[in-house]
Amino acid sequence: MNNFKLSPAASFARHAATGIALLLLAACATPADPERMVATEAAGAGFPPALQHAVCVRNVTGGEATNPLWVSQVDNAGFSEALTNSLRGVGLLGAQGTCKYNVDVDLLGLSQPAAGLSMEVTSHANYKVYDAGGKSVLLATVSAPYTAEFTESLLGVERLRRANEGAIRASITQFLDQLRKIKR
Amino acid sequence: MLLSRMFCGRAAPLPAVCAFALSLAACAARQVTPVAMTQPTDDRLTCSAIDQEMKSNQAAAAELLQKNNEVDQANVAKVVASVVLSGWIAFTVDLSNEEKIKMRALADRNEALALLKTKKGCATR
Numbered sequence: 001m002n003n004f005k006l007s008p009a010a011s012f013a014r015h016a017a018t019g020i021a022l023l024l025l026a027a028c029a030t031p032a033d034p035e036r037m038v039a040t041e042a043a044g045a046g047f048p049p050a051l052q053h054a055v056c057v058r059n060v061t062g063g064e065a066t067n068p069l070w071v072s073q074v075d076n077a078g079f080s081e082a083l084t085n086s087l088r089g090v091g092l093l094g095a096q097g098t099c100k101y102n103v104d105v106d107l108l109g110l111s112q113p114a115a116g117l118s119m120e121v122t123s124h125a126n127y128k129v130y131d132a133g134g135k136s137v138l139l140a141t142v143s144a145p146y147t148a149e150f151t152e153s154l155l156g157v158e159r160l161r162r163a164n165e166g167a168i169r170a171s172i173t174q175f176l177d178q179l180r181k182i183k184r
Numbered sequence: 185m186l187l188s189r190m191f192c193g194r195a196a197p198l199p200a201v202c203a204f205a206l207s208l209a210a211c212a213a214r215q216v217t218p219v220a221m222t223q224p225t226d227d228r229l230t231c232s233a234i235d236q237e238m239k240s241n242q243a244a245a246a247e248l249l250q251k252n253n254e255v256d257q258a259n260v261a262k263v264v265a266s267v268v269l270s271g272w273i274a275f276t277v278d279l280s281n282e283e284k285i286k287m288r289a290l291a292d293r294n295e296a297l298a299l300l301k302t303k304k305g306c307a308t309r
Binding site: 108113 | 212213214215216217218219220221222275276277278279280281282284285288289292296299
């Protein structure tokens, strides 16, 4: 049908360009997945009875939207969803409007590496729990590291996203541990 | 670290691989320790000590804001330089967010100190 043929060099260049374009597309940064940030623990394990089905997530601040041309980040909505689902999982989440305790979170930031084979990210967050009267019940500063090994993903941007998600998951786990210590 | 362990410990190490591994090790984020919202000694703070700490926190936060802007500008310059000159420069971008983390932590610490002032019945200015 068509006699037009590329020279071997041109053909190679075309395939190389396609490959590079695909790699660049695959290398675009994507935001953290809330489901991967959920802390999974046994329901009700060791939590004060007063907190059962009585805790709501009110405000999350400090998160950042992901710029696809830069690095993966954790946004407020994603963090809020992960924390809400974590609280639901352990039986602490209260129905909206009937919450006895409200949680505000200030995501101070993520300490990320610029590059690496195994990437360690540390999340820093302040968790503030208030009772219905506005009195602080818990003010906790949590720094939680997570290392995404090379085996988790070959792509650096993906590995960094996994490290972010792991660091937030570890942070929520530490927060749940602190909730267990509240005397109520 | 992993790469340096994998390659640098061998009998016939490749200098280039070791250099690469070392350069990657230098890419790790700086260790950041934000000030905690509450301190074990908070109950012993007097009202004037609380005021003093709040004031010094504000000054430190303002300084960190300035530094944070400088780091952001340096990062932009490094990214541009990595495109124009060499991709290796991108590895020196600072993503530790140290200044931002410490600055926000100081703001939250002051929020906790304000609550402490109310709890202790300190006069509000």
